[in-house]
Amino acid sequence: MALESFARSRPFTLGVELELQVVGSHDYDLTPGAPDLLRVVAKKKLPGEVKPEIAASMIEISTGICTGYADALAQLQETRDVLVEAARKLGLGLCGGGAHPFQNWSEQRIFDAPRFHQLSEMYGYLSKQFAVFGQHVHIGCPDADGALQLLHTLSRYIPHFIALSAASPFVQATDTGFDSARLNSIQAFPFAGRAPFVSRWADFLVYFEKMTRTGVVEGMKDFYWDIRPKPEFGTIEVRVMDTPLTIEKAAQLAAYIQTVARWQIQEKTFVPEADDYLVYKFNRFQACRLGFEGIFVDPKTGEHRSLREDIIATLDAIESHAIELKTDAACQALREDATTKGNGATWIRTLHKQEKQLPEVVRQQCLRWQT
Amino acid sequence: MENTIDALFFLPSWPLQADGILLAALTLVSAALAGEALFKFFRWPRIIGYSLVGMIAGALGFGVQAGALVRERSAFAIVFDMGMALLLFEVGGRVNLSWLRANPWLLATSIAEAVLTFVAVTVLIISLGYDATLATATAIIMVATSPAVVMRVTAEFKAQGQLSERLLLLAVLSTVYAVVAQGFLLGWLHHEYGHNLWAALLHPLYVFGGSALLAFVLAWAVAWFEPHIDLRDEHASLLVLGLLLLMIALLRAFEMSVLLTPLLAGMWLRHRAARPLVWPRHFGSVGGVLVLLLFVITGMSLSWSSVLGGGAVALVIVGVRSLAKISVLALLGPPSGLSMRQSFALGVALCPMSAVAFALTAQIAARYAEFGAALGAMVFSTIAILELLGPLAVKWSLRRSGEIQP
Numbered sequence: 093m094a095l096e097s098f099a100r101s102r103p104f105t106l107g108v109e110l111e112l113q114v115v116g117s118h119d120y121d122l123t124p125g126a127p128d129l130l131r132v133v134a135k136k137k138l139p140g141e142v143k144p145e146i147a148a149s150m151i152e153i154s155t156g157i158c159t160g161y162a163d164a165l166a167q168l169q170e171t172r173d174v175l176v177e178a179a180r181k182l183g184l185g186l187c188g189g190g191a192h193p194f195q196n197w198s199e200q201r202i203f204d205a206p207r208f209h210q211l212s213e214m215y216g217y218l219s220k221q222f223a224v225f226g227q228h229v230h231i232g233c234p235d236a237d238g239a240l241q242l243l244h245t246l247s248r249y250i251p252h253f254i255a256l257s258a259a260s261p262f263v264q265a266t267d268t269g270f271d272s273a274r275l276n277s278i279q280a281f282p283f284a285g286r287a288p289f290v291s292r293w294a295d296f297l298v299y300f301e302k303m304t305r306t307g308v309v310e311g312m313k314d315f316y317w318d319i320r321p322k323p324e325f326g327t328i329e330v331r332v333m334d335t336p337l338t339i340e341k342a343a344q345l346a347a348y349i350q351t352v353a354r355w356q357i358q359e360k361t362f363v364p365e366a367d368d369y370l371v372y373k374f375n376r377f378q379a380c381r382l383g384f385e386g387i388f389v390d391p392k393t394g395e396h397r398s399l400r401e402d403i404i405a406t407l408d409a410i411e412s413h414a415i416e417l418k419t420d421a422a423c424q425a426l427r428e429d430a431t432t433k434g435n436g437a438t439w440i441r442t443l444h445k446q447e448k449q450l451p452e453v454v455r456q457q458c459l460r461w462q463t
Numbered sequence: 464m465e466n467t468i469d470a471l472f473f474l475p476s477w478p479l480q481a482d483g484i485l486l487a488a489l490t491l492v493s494a495a496l497a498g499e500a501l502f503k504f505f506r507w508p509r510i511i512g513y514s515l516v517g518m519i520a521g522a523l524g525f526g527v528q529a530g531a532l533v534r535e536r537s538a539f540a541i542v543f544d545m546g547m548a549l550l551l552f553e554v555g556g557r558v559n560l561s562w563l564r565a566n567p568w569l570l571a572t573s574i575a576e577a578v579l580t581f582v583a584v585t586v587l588i589i590s591l592g593y594d595a596t597l598a599t600a601t602a603i604i605m606v607a608t609s610p611a612v613v614m615r616v617t618a619e620f621k622a623q624g625q626l627s628e629r630l631l632l633l634a635v636l637s638t639v640y641a642v643v644a645q646g647f648l649l650g651w652l653h654h655e656y657g658h659n660l661w662a663a664l665l666h667p668l669y670v671f672g673g674s675a676l677l678a679f680v681l682a683w684a685v686a687w688f689e690p691h692i693d694l695r696d697e698h699a700s701l702l703v704l705g706l707l708l709l710m711i712a713l714l715r716a717f718e719m720s721v722l723l724t725p726l727l728a729g730m731w732l733r734h735r736a737a738r739p740l741v742w743p744r745h746f747g748s749v750g751g752v753l754v755l756l757l758f759v760i761t762g763m764s765l766s767w768s769s770v771l772g773g774g775a776v777a778l779v780i781v782g783v784r785s786l787a788k789i790s791v792l793a794l795l796g797p798p799s800g801l802s803m804r805q806s807f808a809l810g811v812a813l814c815p816m817s818a819v820a821f822a823l824t825a826q827i828a829a830r831y832a833e834f835g836a837a838l839g840a841m842v843f844s845t846i847a848i849l850e851l852l853g854p855l856a857v858k859w860s861l862r863r864s865g866e867i868q869p
Binding site: 178204451 | 557559562565566621623624625628629737738739741799800801802865866868
């Protein structure tokens with residue numbers, strides 16, 4: 093199957109997808125409520141879409157094409173409110189966070205649709221462990237070559253996106269020590285990780301052709317890369333973020349990615365090279381494990397600094413672009429997270445220390461999601 | 464010869480004496496085997512086996528008479544009360560009253576199915592030529608959907624989803640309605656049997672007031688311990704069992720409702736704080752055994768002559784009752800957020816009757832033996848049918864709706 097041609101999209105437009113947890117309001121464990129939620133919201137008019145995911149306890153919301161931060165936030169708010177109302181009617185809870193803190197993966201149910209059953213058959217228990225919840229951000233690209241350039245440029249900032257969004261410290265009722273334990277469960281898939289270093293679309297098509305010929309992949313959706321091109325939208329899709337605990341945070345992260353993209357496309361402070369990826373896995377691991385405290389190794393200079401420092405330096409560098417894109421408020425909020433407030437994982441850990449019980453933590457996650 | 468026997472003085476005398484323990488043991492072993500066999504070969508809920516063996520033991524004459532179960536303090540009665548209290552406390556604690564506020568259609572469904580069931584059964588029985596009091600008493604019992612069966616079947620097959628939650632909620636609410644209505648009926652019976660009107664009015668008030676007060680005390684006690692003891696730990700649930708037993712002792716001493724108090728306590732506990740209360744199913748394995756014994760004892764205590772005598776009338780009652788519940792669900796299910804298919808399945812799943820229905824009958828029989836016997840003749844047969852068919856109906860409905868995995 094050939095890859096469709098790369099659609100044109102307005103540069104720096106954005107789209108946000110969020111995978112949400114559906115929990116019961118009795119024990120706050122994951123519960124297969126997605127089919128009921130989908131039925132109740134089916135007749136509602138929404139700016140974006142509400143879609144099923146592989147597990148029946150997950151539901152995905154997405155915006156349409158957004159012009160910027162304010163638009164994305166408004167769209168997310170509208171969809172969130174409709175969905176929360178439906179959940180209330182059904183006695184369900186909805187929350188953010190990259191992983192459910194105490195669900196038992198063997199009890200997860202696969203959403204009843206042919207594609208999901210196929211995936212489940214193929215990946216076995218991995219598909220049930222895949223009940224993790226991520227945020228994807230699409231950034232509009234003017235052309236296909238530019239998209240690949242942007243993809244490899246943004247790879248340097250992947251640890252930023254991970255640390256800022258991280259909200260999955262607990263898995264199977266245990267503190268994993270990671271700020272984002274979610275990415276560990278994605279790592280097990282054969283096509284997880286990063287896209288191959290090709291910077292021209294023609295070369296990418298050759299790669300894609302080779303891969304499909306082997307029969308191990310059918311389309312782009314079989315690649316679970318951290319950033320992947322989405323030719324039919326004319327975008328690249330950043331996929332490393334945990335679903336944050338609030339839609340405000342989700343919109344802020346999208347705004348940050350948009351601003352970094354504009355800054356790099358217009359100022360090109362460095363040229364991406366294959367060797368940049370030498371430190372990629374190390375940086376990514378540090379961000380997952382330690383969040384802002386993690387070490388960041390500069391791919392160009394080999395210099396070591398804390399991820400917090402690199403994020404703050406980046407926020408300083410993009411300031412004029414933030415003002416231009418009206419994302420300065422979002423960037424300011426993220427700066428506060430990096431300097432004082434901490435990420436979602438910090439919030440979850442602090443709450444758990446105080447409340448002792450994970451079901452109560454999930455309940456409060458639901459409250460945060462609603463407001 | 465004499466000497467040999469003297470030398471073997473430690474041997475028991477022949478023939479061996481069969482006592483209560485032996486019979487109880489045989490009943491338990493057969494119940495467990497029957498439950499396992501039905502589960503293994505047909506994937507049927509095990510409780511069908513427990514009820515069935517209980518009924519057979521009852522038919523063979525090992526049963527306990529309903530009234531006696533309430534009046535006397537036999538081991539049977541204590542186990543029955545404990546199993547029941549435990550289960551009602553647990554199921555009460557699962558009911559989320561704020562859900563009723565968020566989705567008023569749920570409360571409407573619950574009230575409508577209770578009222579329609581009551582009216583339909585009353586009219587049916589009067590039209591069959593029985594007197595109105597008996598018809599009313601029977602209809603009240605028919606209102607309640609067995610929380611015991613619903614709880615057991617959902618637990619056994621790990622059911623999860625919208626129907627399972629709603630089924631528990633509707634079962635609890637219908638049980639509350641039935642218990643309260645039966646309290647007033649008992650008052651009415653006092654009046655009919657010659658006591659003065661004050662007794663008729665004050666008795667239900669005494670029972671409800673006292674039960675509510677005790678429920679409050681029990682809930683308060685559990686809530687007080689909760690921050691200090693982790694009730695999710697099976698060891699700590701011993702405390703809950705102890706408190707429940709204490710409550711039963713008090714309820715019996717004051718002649719109050721063993722049904723209402725644990726239900727209210729559970730509901731109140733759940734409602735007082737938003738913080739989720741999660742404890743092991745049936746408060747651990749001991750609780751699990753008590754709940755299973757509840758089914759055996761209920762089966763044993765259904766008087767066999769009433770069961771057989773009820774026959775045709777019972778079948779008609781079962782039909783009318785189910786029709787009432789299904790039609791209300793078909794009407795009110797969709798606006799409450801269910802699909803038509805789910806609404807129908809939920810209506811079917813509301814049919815089980817078991818220990819609560821039996822206990823309601825027994826409470827009347829304990830005070831008015833003659834009326835109790837007439838009532839037993841009306842309802843025991845229905846209970847017997849639905850104890851066996853109810854779990855299957857619940858399983859079928861949840862399986863069909865995808866809430867029980869194949």
